[in-house]
Amino acid sequence: MARVVVLGGGVSGHTAATFLQDWIGSNHEVVVVTPNSKWNWIPSNIWVGVGQMTKEDVTFDLAPVYEKVGIIYHQAKALGIHPEGDKKSDKPYVVVESTKEGSVGETENIEYDYLINATGPKLNFGATPGLGEGTNLGEHTVSVCTADHAEHASHELHKMIEAMKAGERKKFLIGTGHGMCTCQGAAFEYIFNIEHELRKAGVRDMADMKWISNESFLGDFGVGGLHMKSMGFAVSSKIFAESLFTERNVDWIIGAHVNKVESGKAHYELLDGTKGEEEFDFSMLIPPFAGVGLKAIAKDGKDITDTLFAPNGFLKVDANYGAGAYENWKASDWPSTYQNPTYSNIFACGIAFAPPHPISKPMKSPAGTPIGPTPPRTGMPSGIMGKTVAHSITDLITKGADAPLHKASMAEMGAACVASAGKGLFNGTAAAMTIYPVVPDFEKYPGTGRDTDYTFGEIGLAGHWIKHILHHLFMHKAQLRMGWTLIPE
Amino acid sequence: MAEKVHGKHHEENIKAYGNNFTTMTPGPFAKWMRTCVIYQAIRFVAINIKMLVVVGKSH
Numbered sequence: 001m002a003r004v005v006v007l008g009g010g011v012s013g014h015t016a017a018t019f020l021q022d023w024i025g026s027n028h029e030v031v032v033v034t035p036n037s038k039w040n041w042i043p044s045n046i047w048v049g050v051g052q053m054t055k056e057d058v059t060f061d062l063a064p065v066y067e068k069v070g071i072i073y074h075q076a077k078a079l080g081i082h083p084e085g086d087k088k089s090d091k092p093y094v095v096v097e098s099t100k101e102g103s104v105g106e107t108e109n110i111e112y113d114y115l116i117n118a119t120g121p122k123l124n125f126g127a128t129p130g131l132g133e134g135t136n137l138g139e140h141t142v143s144v145c146t147a148d149h150a151e152h153a154s155h156e157l158h159k160m161i162e163a164m165k166a167g168e169r170k171k172f173l174i175g176t177g178h179g180m181c182t183c184q185g186a187a188f189e190y191i192f193n194i195e196h197e198l199r200k201a202g203v204r205d206m207a208d209m210k211w212i213s214n215e216s217f218l219g220d221f222g223v224g225g226l227h228m229k230s231m232g233f234a235v236s237s238k239i240f241a242e243s244l245f246t247e248r249n250v251d252w253i254i255g256a257h258v259n260k261v262e263s264g265k266a267h268y269e270l271l272d273g274t275k276g277e278e279e280f281d282f283s284m285l286i287p288p289f290a291g292v293g294l295k296a297i298a299k300d301g302k303d304i305t306d307t308l309f310a311p312n313g314f315l316k317v318d319a320n321y322g323a324g325a326y327e328n329w330k331a332s333d334w335p336s337t338y339q340n341p342t343y344s345n346i347f348a349c350g351i352a353f354a355p356p357h358p359i360s361k362p363m364k365s366p367a368g369t370p371i372g373p374t375p376p377r378t379g380m381p382s383g384i385m386g387k388t389v390a391h392s393i394t395d396l397i398t399k400g401a402d403a404p405l406h407k408a409s410m411a412e413m414g415a416a417c418v419a420s421a422g423k424g425l426f427n428g429t430a431a432a433m434t435i436y437p438v439v440p441d442f443e444k445y446p447g448t449g450r451d452t453d454y455t456f457g458e459i460g461l462a463g464h465w466i467k468h469i470l471h472h473l474f475m476h477k478a479q480l481r482m483g484w485t486l487i488p489e
Numbered sequence: 490m491a492e493k494v495h496g497k498h499h500e501e502n503i504k505a506y507g508n509n510f511t512t513m514t515p516g517p518f519a520k521w522m523r524t525c526v527i528y529q530a531i532r533f534v535a536i537n538i539k540m541l542v543v544v545g546k547s548h
């Protein structure tokens with residue numbers, strides 16, 4: 001009997017664990033180690049952040065779901081990996097620390113035959129002075145990265161709305177809180193959902209709204225932008241994004257590294273070297289992401305974290321980490337099996353794998369500050385990676401160690417994204433987009449890097465309906481309700 | 490400002506030689522189509538088909 005341990009029960013890890021249990025669970029053991037007792041459909045947090053959904057709408061308890069299908073669940077966070085075992089035994093194991101009420105802080109070793117690291121991002125608020133301490137959000141801004149953060153954001157937003165109703169003008173600043181952030185899409189959704197709510201509340205004319213981000217052009221989204229077919233043209237996402245910002249009267253600052261946040265003020269440096277500050281009454285700035293800081297220890301007790309992990313804390317996989325300058329980047333640099341090159345029984349999926357390099361062209365200010373989006377790994381690719389890794393491990397266990405691994409490179413897969421611009425059954429809108437492939441392949445698709453037959457986008461009510469239906473579909477799927485395996489990632 | 494939200498108000502958001510001077514803005518018809526239920530029901534079907542094709546190509 002083999003044991004597969006999955007670290008992280010988020011979008012990617014939960015997908016991997018549930019498919020593994022479905023495919024091999026009756027004969028083998030699937031163990032999930034994750035610190036939260038609840039699963040969160042993160043894309044709907046933006047609706048919690050404007051008070052259109054509750055925390056309960058976007059979360060559910062993991063324990064009964066895992067119990068139902070026989071997955072062994074540890075409410076704990078992984079601290080370190082011992083891929084060679086230790087002096088007493090060759091059996092690899094992970095050290096985990098309980099986060100469960102009643103046993104908080106107790107540590108335990110869990111042996112594994114195969115390990116999946118799907119620990120997602122560390123929300124690195126501490127990287128920007130004033131944005132927060134370590135992984136904790138500070139007092140000057142709000143966040144929608146977790147359901148709890150989003151609930152707090154909604155509370156603060158409604159205080160603003162009340163003040164505007166009483167005649168006070170308010171400034172909103174939404175975007176990225178550091179030069180090396182990803183996840184611009186979430187901030188984009190949040191700013192337009194706020195704008196929509198302000199209009200509904202009749203106070204839009206009392207609000208000055210501004211976007212601040214590390215993208216070198218509006219609509220970059222960390223994927224170097226995309227060209228979409230529209231009216232017979234291949235149109236850059238820059239045009240569409242600028243158009244929407246103009247229509248909704250939202251101003252923007254781009255190419256910005258936010259380097260300090262104070263009460264009511266954000267300081268920034270721009271790609272052209274300009275330094276500035278922006279005042280706000282309400283601000284949501286996405287923190288930069290890093291790996292969660294797992295350690296790796298060799299059999300002799302030596303720290304081999306550098307062997308297993310990239311400097312940013314993400315786990316090394318079958319990517320080309322030596323590509324160098326932008327000019328040398330190739331689609332084939334991107335990993336496809338997500339297997340660690342040193343330890344073949346370790347895989348990483350979702351945000352936890354170390355990308356070979358960004359997707360957007362990296363840029364620096366004259367002072368040498370890197371300002372540019374790091375690569376996003378959104379829900380659909382994260383789910384597909386999780387399922388692919390589960391497939392490979394299933395084959396390795398059932399067909400033998402020589403079984404070929406399954407592949408899912410972000411340079412060969414597409415993604416469907418629906419970015420909400422306001423919630424409402426008849427007045428909501430969302431930008432529905434597909435992008436193929438996620439990582440541009442300029443050799444295969446010269447010019448835009450993507451197949452414009454499969455890369456498209458449009459904004460409208462239909463997109464909102466899709467986003468709403470996806471919320472229910474993915475909550476249904478994650479709870480392993482009837483037909484869950486039929487719902488694609 | 491509340492008085493201005495008629496007719497060409499989206500064009501009025503453009504600031505001469507500002508950030509948004511070089512972009513396009515939708516007119517009233519394009520805006521109306523975005524929430525026109527019949528048109529959007531058709532787009533709903535079309536977008537779903539397009540997305541399923543991309544999802545199919547990615548698995």
Ligand SMILES: Cc1cc2nc3c(=O)[nH]c(=O)nc-3n(C[C@H](O)[C@H](O)[C@H](O)COP(=O)(O)OP(=O)(O)OC[C@H]3O[C@@H](n4cnc5c(N)ncnc54)[C@H](O)[C@@H]3O)c2cc1C
Nearest residue numbers: 008010011012042043077078119120186350351377378379
């Ligand atoms: C506000 C917001 C909106 C978004 N909207 C969209 C959207 O509309 N569409 C889209 O496609 N994507 C969206 N995304 C991105 C999407 O949420 C991510 O792509 C996806 O969650 C990544 O999956 P993951 O499994 O890698 O990470 P996560 O889903 O974050 O899961 C990581 C898991 O690991 C756990 N963990 C952390 N540390 C440890 C540890 N030490 N040991 C064990 N477990 C650990 C965490 O608690 C968590 O459960 C959004 C993200 C945000 C923040």
